[in-house]
């Protein structure tokens with residue numbers, strides 16, 4: 001890319017560089033720095049923060065050098081358990097000083113739908129006054145539940161925003177996880193095991209490891225990649241179930257490559273081998289697993305040959321993988337999304353979970369241990385603690401939520417609302433106002449319908465780092481969010497240790513999301529519930545229950561601070577440690593692991609996880625598209641414009657296409673291509689690669705304009721999770737022009 005070339009947001013590289021004395025990237029050295037000549041006379045000091053550039057949770061540790069209030073270099077925080085910054089982590093410094101950042105509150109002055117919203121700068125006071133007047137008016141006239149609050153993929157604002165929803169009084173609180181991300185596969189775990197776990201680790205006693213549709217080499221380059229390469233070196237049998245030949249799959253002892261959306265058939269085939277050959281753990285099943293006979297009966301038809309026909313996985317590999325995995329103790333990794341992105345997604349994930357379940361690999365030494373944390377900590381909800389967000393209140397109001405008819409199983413099991421029918425709710429005036437923290441309408445299939453829903457609301461506001469045209473143009477108020485280097489909250493939790501930060505002052509008038517949520521809460525409700533708007537006091541309310549506080553933890557830096565935490569132990573189900581009533585067993589209706597779910601049965605959604613044939617390729621649309629596989633240097637929509645350094649690696653939407661499919665279409669590496677199906681059309685360029693098998697294409701979603709692949713996805717949802725079929729649609733790919 002030349003200096004003059006504009007990025008997606010219209011920032012030129014020269015423009016960016018002008019804001020800084022010199023900006024140099026030295027990824028090889030693991031340091032990203034700007035040796036500022038103008039700043040050189042002041043003394044430099046060290047500081048610590050946490051990377052948020054793949055939005056996983058408070059994740060990898062960052063050590064930085066500052067001169068005055070300017071951060072001049074960042075590197076890995078060596079005392080932190082997640083200590084190797086990837087390219088996206090190093091690029092957060094470039095994001096921090098990006099001249100396109102939102103730095104002041106803005107309000108629109110032209111009517112919604114105008115080409116130019118007419119943004120003008122306003123004070124924080126005016127912004128808060130406008131938001132509270134509008135929210136209170138809707139609350140008074142129609143009820144607080146007509147206001148929706150939402151966090152996009154950014155996980156860090158969530159506890160404060162959920163608390164805001166609770167005390168404002170709306171149970172219509174949604175996150176990217178209740179739209180499309182990890183809650184779908186966690187729902188599968190909840191139905192089978194009675195709780196979320198997100199897979200298990202691969203510890204010293206683990207002998208076999210089943211990787212269920214995650215390419216952690218690229219999506220979790222922190223601890224997970226180190227863990228699995230160490231496992232490989234120890235001789236652990238790694239079985240990877242992935243439709244593509246990924247970097248993770250290349251480590252595998254056996255790679256099972258099912259066609260997308262066929263995992264329930266593959267799982268039934270694997271279980272059949274385990275049942276028929278007597279390899280399953282009969283004693284464990286007799287005592288702790290419900291529905292074994294029903295599922296075993298169902299699996300009978302899934303002979304290795306039939307499994308091959310349905311999934312494309314060679315029969316002999318099905319048998320080999322089952323036998324190998326049975327040489328346990330074994331554990332498993334679970335994708336945080338890919339399996340749930342087909343119309344049968346939750347059942348595909350549930351079916352794969354039956355494999356470790358019937359082998360008894362759950363919560364045992366070397367198996368998938370259920371994770372534990374400090375008191376009340378919700379490991380997979382980023383809600384920090386149940387008390388902080390008042391889970392109980394959200395549980396009580398599940399029955400009042402709008403998703404009750406749309407996705408009854410979701411509604412019965414989740415505290416977060418699934419808002420995927422938003423366009424309909426807005427038309428019916430069931431939702432009238434919107435408050436979003438780091439939201440992106442492109443997360444949804446047919447995003448233009450959701451953008452219209454936001455436009456048709458009576459009032460809406462959002463906080464973000466940047467102005468995002470498609471999401472923000474029809475909002476009423478925009479608020480500038482402070483970045484990871486500029487905020488206190490939240491802290492990171494890593495087992496029994498917490499990581500806190502020493503932030504610099506935010507640029508412009510940006511404020512941290514927690515502060516915005518707490519200040520709004522103080523106005524809309526009462527300051528006592530919102531720590532008088534102080535994020536550190538809010539963190540302290542949690543940390544004190546764990547035996548420490550923010551300032552103490554800051555004094556311990558760079559060491560992390562140990563907190564009171566439950567110790568990890570196996571066989572928690574035998575000791576009554578998994579159920580709220582303290583009785584032995586799993587937290588399911590039967591008290592056992594449920595291959596046959598009493599929850600889905602009660603709600604009329606069947607019992608065992610059945611295979612349902614996914615959409616099949618046709619003559620007109622012969623290629624199955626995986627619209628959303630992760631690339632190592634991209635996160636969703638955002639890194640496209642915020643970090644020009646990353647954009648140089650991949651400057652436009654790039655689609656992996658198999659050499660056979662490419663040759664048949666006269667497509668060569670780098671050619672411009674068009675992807676079409678009955679729902680839409682998107683442009684991209686081709687990367688000819690064997691990472692995808694013939695008949696499959698893969699790409700990372702999130703590009704804007706005519707590269708927006710989200711228009712290819714229909715609004716047809718998995719009846720259990722309400723998630724869209726991002727990984728199931730069939731397309732035609734042709735050379736442009």
Ligand SMILES: Nc1nc2c(c(=O)[nH]1)N[C@H]1C(S)=C(S)[C@@H](COP(=O)(O)OP(=O)(O)OC[C@H]3O[C@@H](n4cnc5c(=O)[nH]c(N)nc54)[C@H](O)[C@@H]3O)O[C@H]1N2
Pocket residue numbers: 052055152153154156157176180181182336337437438439440442443444463464465466468481513627628629635636637638701710713726
């Ligand atoms: N086709 C397809 N669609 C998908 C997926 C897929 O694989 N394929 N994946 C789904 C999944 S798993 C996910 S997680 C979502 C991605 O979810 P998205 O919501 O698309 O995620 P991002 O683009 O990372 O970020 C959203 C916005 O938050 C802003 N932001 C980032 N950090 C902060 C912060 O700390 N505070 C504030 N206020 N703003 C912030 C960013 O600038 C950006 O505008 O997409 C889902 N949709």
Ligand SMILES: Nc1nc2c(c(=O)[nH]1)N[C@H]1C(S)=C(S)[C@@H](COP(=O)(O)OP(=O)(O)OC[C@H]3O[C@@H](n4cnc5c(=O)[nH]c(N)nc54)[C@H](O)[C@@H]3O)O[C@H]1N2
Pocket residue numbers: 054055056153181182212213214215216218219220241242243244246258259260261262263334335336337338339342626628629630631632633634635636727
């Ligand atoms: N670099 C980077 N890292 C990220 C993110 C990012 O945007 N960029 N996003 C973060 C987020 S929000 C999430 S949710 C995670 C997701 O992280 P991962 O779970 O690793 O997600 P993906 O890479 O989308 O999908 C994993 C694999 O699923 C395979 N797959 C697709 N469909 C099927 C199927 O039907 N069956 C089987 N067996 N395999 C299938 C794909 O080939 C792909 O290799 O990554 C997180 N980490």
Ligand code: SF4
Pocket residue numbers: 051052053054055059060084085086087088089090220221222
């Ligand atoms: S993996 Fe990379 S982007 Fe994600 S938190 Fe770590 S350094 Fe940041």
Ligand SMILES: [Mo]
Pocket residue numbers: 180181182336337
């Ligand atoms: Mo996600």
